[in-house]
Amino acid sequence: MQNYINLYPAFISLVDQHLPAGYKNLFARPHLASDGAIEWYSDINGQPVSLTALPPTEKEQARALLQQKLIVIEQLYLKLSINNSAPADVLQVLSLASRQPDERGVWVVDGQPVITAWSESPAVPATPVAPPGRRWWWLLLLALLVLLAFLLLRGCMPTAEQPVQPAPAPLPVKQVCPINRTKQQAPEMVLIFDASGSMSISMDITPDELRRLMQDKPVKNFDREPRRISLAHRSAKQVIDEVPKDIDISLVSAATCQQVDVTPAFSFDQRNDLKHAIDKIQPVGKTALAEALEKAGKQVDGVDRDAIIVLITDGEETCGGDPCEVARQLKQSKPRLQVNVVDIMNTGAGNCIASQTGGSVYAVNNTHEFNEMMNKAIKEYIPEGCD
Known part of the structure; x- marks a missing residue:
């Protein structure tokens, strides 16, 4: 067991790398206590509950999540062993880790399964996962010896006639169906509406009318429907109906300088309330993109969970902020955050925001493109083939 304790950092680093x-939180961290017992710890906060003690529904959910993760671990082992991409002793531990554990040694913390060891005997809970007892050393050592013998013998066998195909890479969490991920794994989403005065301009305005308007010359009915803000309302309400049920959505309205409003996250059951809130956004003044991005970033995790901000805008920052720098800092502190920009009239104002965060820009040049570009902006967060 001491060998496993020594190999644990390299094993977890390998899992975390790929x-x-x-x-990596699937496997509890072993610690050799002063009395010689093995204690097990997890970085997940919460009260550990034995998998066998859960209510039927929660038990099946935890089992499904456990099985899904073990399959991915097994795929990683096959891929690395074929390519000899890791030390043999670490691969041995990875192989053991991919096997179905005794459910009495599995604990569930905050909805996440945590394996304390691989054996026929259950572990005992501690902080937050506890020691299973000293005989793990002998069982694990025996398993490692058997595996080592198998690997040595396999080296003497003739080469297989059919090559083993590399295991497919696991799907990103954002492309996993909600039924196969926990609420804590579900991505977070924020919609930012540029509610500056220019959003009241009609999408059907002619180039000559727009030129006169930019010169502060009078233009009759420049705010006739369909206005930019009206189409933004319609497309956003249409697209949130496609967002998976386990994704909460926050709303940021950038009306003018130092007037950026933020809502709490709306759950799936509150989607109608979200639509009503969207309809209330109306054009006011200047464009406060930097402040809007900063406040939107505070609404999401972006470290342990995927997060997407969809920015709907028709122009550049006019409140003195630096949205490109805000985007850079957000990505630095929240590596799993991306910003996609729906650029009305292809101004290029959001190009650096998207590039700094690994996002994309979707240009809307006319009324008919609005829905299409909004759909594309969130498409990668809508898993395929889900019920």
Whole structure:
């Protein structure tokens, strides 16, 4: 067991290097106590509950999540062993880790399964996961010896006639169906509406009318429907109906300088309230993109969970802020955050925001493109083939 304790950092580092955040938390961290017992710890906050003691529905959800993660761990082992991409002793531990554990040794913390060891005997809970007892050393050592013998013998066998195909890479969490991920794994979403005065301009305005308007010359009915803000309302309400049920959505309205409003996150059951809030956004003054981005970033995790901000805008910052720098700092502190920009009239104002965060820009040049570009802006967060 001491060998496993010594190998644990390298094993977890390997998992963390190749798989999304969260997979390393599947395996509790071993610690050799002063009395010789093995204690197990997890970085997940919460009260551990034995998998066998959960209510039926929660038990099945935890089992499904556990099975999904073990399959991914097994795929990683096959891929690395074929390519000899990791030390043999670490690969041995990875192989053991991919096997179905005794459910009495599995604990559930904050909805996440945590394996304390691989054995027939259950572990005992501690902080937050506890020691299973000293005989793990002998069982794990025996398993490692058996695996080592198998690997040595396999080296003497003739080469297989059919090559083993590399395992497919696991899906990003944002493309996993809600039924196969926990609420804590679900991405977060924020919609930013540029509610500056220019958003009242009609999408059907002619180039000559727009030129006169920019010269502060009078233009009759420049705010006739369909206005930019009206189409933004309609498309946003249409697109949130496609967002998976486990994704909460916050709303940021940038009316003018130092007047940027933020809502709490709306759950799926509150989507109608979200639509009503969207309809209330109306054009007011200048464009406060930097402040809007800063406040939107505070609404999401972006470290342990994927997050997307969809910025709907028709122009550049006019409140003195630096949205490009805000975007850069957001990405630095929240590596799993991206900003996609719906650029009305292809102004290029949001190009640096998207590029700084690994996002994309979707240009809207006319009325008919609005829905299409909004759909594209969130498409990668809508898993395919889900019920």
